[in-house]
Amino acid sequence: MKACLTLQQCLAIKTTKVVGIAADHGGHELKTYLAMKLREAGAEVIDFGDIQLAPEDDSPDFVVPLARAVASGAVERGVAICGSGVGASVVANKVDGVRACLIHDPFSAHQGVEDDDLNVICLGGLVVGHALAWELVRAFLIARFSGEERHRRRLGKVMELENEPSPKGIDIADKVENAIKPDADAVGPMLCDQTKPLTIYFVRHGETEWSISSQHTGLTDIPLTAQGEDEVREWGQRLCRIPFDHIVTSPLQRARRTCELVGLGKDSELEPDAVEWDYGDYEGLRSVDIRKDRPGWNVFRDGCPNGESPVAISARADRVIAHLRTMEGNVALFSHGHFGGVLAARWIGLSVVEAQHFTLGTASLSILGFDPHHPEVSVIELWNSSAHEASRLDPSPPDAKPMSMKQRAIQRWENEGGEIPTEPTQLSRKAST
Numbered sequence: 001m002k003a004c005l006t007l008q009q010c011l012a013i014k015t016t017k018v019v020g021i022a023a024d025h026g027g028h029e030l031k032t033y034l035a036m037k038l039r040e041a042g043a044e045v046i047d048f049g050d051i052q053l054a055p056e057d058d059s060p061d062f063v064v065p066l067a068r069a070v071a072s073g074a075v076e077r078g079v080a081i082c083g084s085g086v087g088a089s090v091v092a093n094k095v096d097g098v099r100a101c102l103i104h105d106p107f108s109a110h111q112g113v114e115d116d117d118l119n120v121i122c123l124g125g126l127v128v129g130h131a132l133a134w135e136l137v138r139a140f141l142i143a144r145f146s147g148e149e150r151h152r153r154r155l156g157k158v159m160e161l162e163n164e165p166s167p168k169g170i171d172i173a174d175k176v177e178n179a180i181k182p183d184a185d186a187v188g189p190m191l192c193d194q195t196k197p198l199t200i201y202f203v204r205h206g207e208t209e210w211s212i213s214s215q216h217t218g219l220t221d222i223p224l225t226a227q228g229e230d231e232v233r234e235w236g237q238r239l240c241r242i243p244f245d246h247i248v249t250s251p252l253q254r255a256r257r258t259c260e261l262v263g264l265g266k267d268s269e270l271e272p273d274a275v276e277w278d279y280g281d282y283e284g285l286r287s288v289d290i291r292k293d294r295p296g297w298n299v300f301r302d303g304c305p306n307g308e309s310p311v312a313i314s315a316r317a318d319r320v321i322a323h324l325r326t327m328e329g330n331v332a333l334f335s336h337g338h339f340g341g342v343l344a345a346r347w348i349g350l351s352v353v354e355a356q357h358f359t360l361g362t363a364s365l366s367i368l369g370f371d372p373h374h375p376e377v378s379v380i381e382l383w384n385s386s387a388h389e390a391s392r393l394d395p396s397p398p399d400a401k402p403m404s405m406k407q408r409a410i411q412r413w414e415n416e417g418g419e420i421p422t423e424p425t426q427l428s429r430k431a432s433t
Contacts, residue, residue: 026083131315245329280307
């Protein structure tokens with residue numbers, strides 16, 4: 001799905017006098033893309049470099065000239081990019097008159113301009129996808145400073161800080177002595193995070209006729225096979241023991257049916273952005289057949305004619321991740337193979353082409369979460385696990401004896417409503433001979 005500008009938005013970008021852009025090696029690829037998009041939207045763009053990709057370059061060499069141009073008025077707005085965006089933000093804010101900020105969401109992109117007269121947006125070339133970055137830059141350029149009295153008053157205080165001489169030293173002991181001390185009678189720790197950490201249990205749907213034949217199945221709404229339903233039911237025995245706070249599923253029937261068979265369909269929320277890659281002209285074809293006419297084709301790099309591009313599916317995955325990050329606790333997400341690979345890559349900050357390394361079998365479980373020692377770091381805790389491999393999900397006590405295959409079969413039969421006869425049956429006597 002290609003993001004389109006309205007006529008009003010195009011005019012707003014065109015009326016921005018000049019847009020400056022700068023990046024080091026970590027943001028070079030994103031800078032090239034954004035400069036192209038800006039020119040397509042009618043903006044005049046000045047590229048402050050680096051013009052050629054140079055792995056040993058330093059962001060101040062390019063961001064400082066950009067920041068000075070913004071401060072002087074030669075450039076109305078600036079876009080500064082490095083690997084994370086942090087270095088570019090630190091550098092740009094060293095120049096008086098520049099108000100730069102690292103931005104990850106569209107709200108902050110326009111709110112920063114409206115309230116704080118933000119004039120440089122900083123982005124992480126290794127953090128945000130191309131589609132999201134363009135959305136952020138677009139929101140930044142379209143926004144205008146409100147001019148309200150309270151906002152002008154706050155900006156005045158910032159300018160006063162810029163004109164103050166740097167302090168020679170600070171009496172730390174005096175600051176500590178006069179700091180506000182916590183109430184000794186207060187109950188509980190003052191800095192206690194009460195939120196539950198987000199953990200995403202990603203389940204790829206069960207087997208379909210096209211997954212057996214390796215045909216690309218995008219938006220074609222086909223059902224699970226009988227075998228596919230059976231392999232999904234195995235997950236039901238494990239996932240039913242996990243207390244899920246949210247259940248999200250692709251609206252395609254193979255994902256919804258998987259959700260139902262696991263026993264979580266009743267409380268599920270449909271997420272249109274969680275559908276499979278739109279393969280366009282390649283729908284129903286096999287990769288091996290596509291490469292006969294298009295040698296070397298890779299969906300994660302090349303996309304599909306009259307279907308989705310890598311940039312478009314990256315934007316979709318980023319929207320799903322943004323939605324998931326508004327939740328807390330355990331989230332069950334039922335979706336598809338290629339989309340799942342893209343979601344995992346974007347979850348840990350990789351580009352879509354890296355999703356080719358994250359293959360998913362049918363009826364598989366993967367877990368996305370955060371490093372408990374570094375809660376800001378997104379991680380992949382489990383990948384492409386089948387039901388019989390995922391013993392770590394079984395909350396049995398550590399001293400419990402493992403069940404035999406026969407005991408597990410009996411337990412599954414009982415859980416599905418079967419009855420174990422007390423007397424030997426004719427069938428069992430026959431089987432024993």
